[in-house]
Amino acid sequence: MTKRSEAKYKIDRRMGQNIWGRPKSPVNRREYGPGQHGQRRKGKPSDFGTQLKAKQKLKGYYGNISEKQFRKYYAEAIRLKGDSSDNLIGLLERRLDAVVYRAKFVSTVFAARQFVNHGHIRVNGRRVNIPSYLVKPGDVIEVKESSKQSVVVLEAVALTERDVPEYYEVDHSKMTAKLTRVPHATEVPYPVHMEPNLVIEYYSR
Template sequence: MARYTGPSCKLCRREGMKLYLKGERCYKDKCGIEKKGYPPGQHGQLKKKLSDYGVQLREKQKVKRIYGILESQFRLYFERATNMKGITGENLLQLLERRLDNAVYRAGFASSRTQARQLVRHNHFTVNGKKVNIPSYLLKVGDVIELREKSRDNKLIVESLETSEGRGTAEWLSIDKAAFKAVVNRLPERSDIGYDIQEHLIVELYSK
């Protein structure tokens, strides 16, 4: 599947906020948006007023970039959220939070969602004792995510766990660093997201 392979910092600058795409670098002075707090490109410093459509589109792009989702997959999540009970926008964010790669990141096993996706694909984790290498795997209450025995000395994972407290963790996960595992104790709620997201704008965009 195609993925964006350009500079991650440009994406943060384009959305005007930190998306935490580069792990620990995002928490340091080297962060691109700290140095250049304006959109990339030769006209980036010019102030432009977006149309209603432009504002809605930017919000969708921001969420896609946070979770590393392509358009076709994002639309499938939206359609599923629409068919669920409750508020569509909140349902959408809950589905994205329940992805295995996101949970691996939230639990502190990876310093970014991109790194978490790679670790999942390389068979470093099990769910309920079974090997799962699908980043989009949707977790449910009671699922146990565990780092495989042979991966517990992986340098990237060990370093990420050591610095995870500074990044914060998700309250919907019970994390046992000593046992290298995390348990889904409840479904994620809107308050667990931790990003400045106006999901109603995405709903309005897709409802046109």
């Protein structure tokens, strides 16, 4: 499991945006960055700076994925047919921890990574504990029987701050989810504007 090197709210502060749309984000109160220089005025960012921020924001949103792993997603995205930006988002949305988060089995993407890592999830009846496992459309993701009534799961299901996207079929009574299709970038319900095209530009420099 990739160790999270930064607190999730510090990522929010550094980006200057509430990237997960969480009510407790400090950006809701302070829109400037963390640290003693956080309130310093910033000049207009360069093209490189804009691309870098877009990459950091998208990478951070999915649980602060490691740079090595994120670069692999880029390489796969440009190898696949079709729009590279859509391909990149499609790969990220197919991550098992992203699916668990989207299905509202847990409240945060960081909790989803831990939930998968600790063996609480089955894919097509088989236990999978790799957060980066790529789910295919039609795969059935299920919370294992002994974890279905856990407080973490029940609290997440009750959250009203986000909805399950329409490209999933989710049954919270059975704690099952199915990815019906790989979404386009414009369909993914990000709380803030994501720019995967700039991420592609960043890596293709």
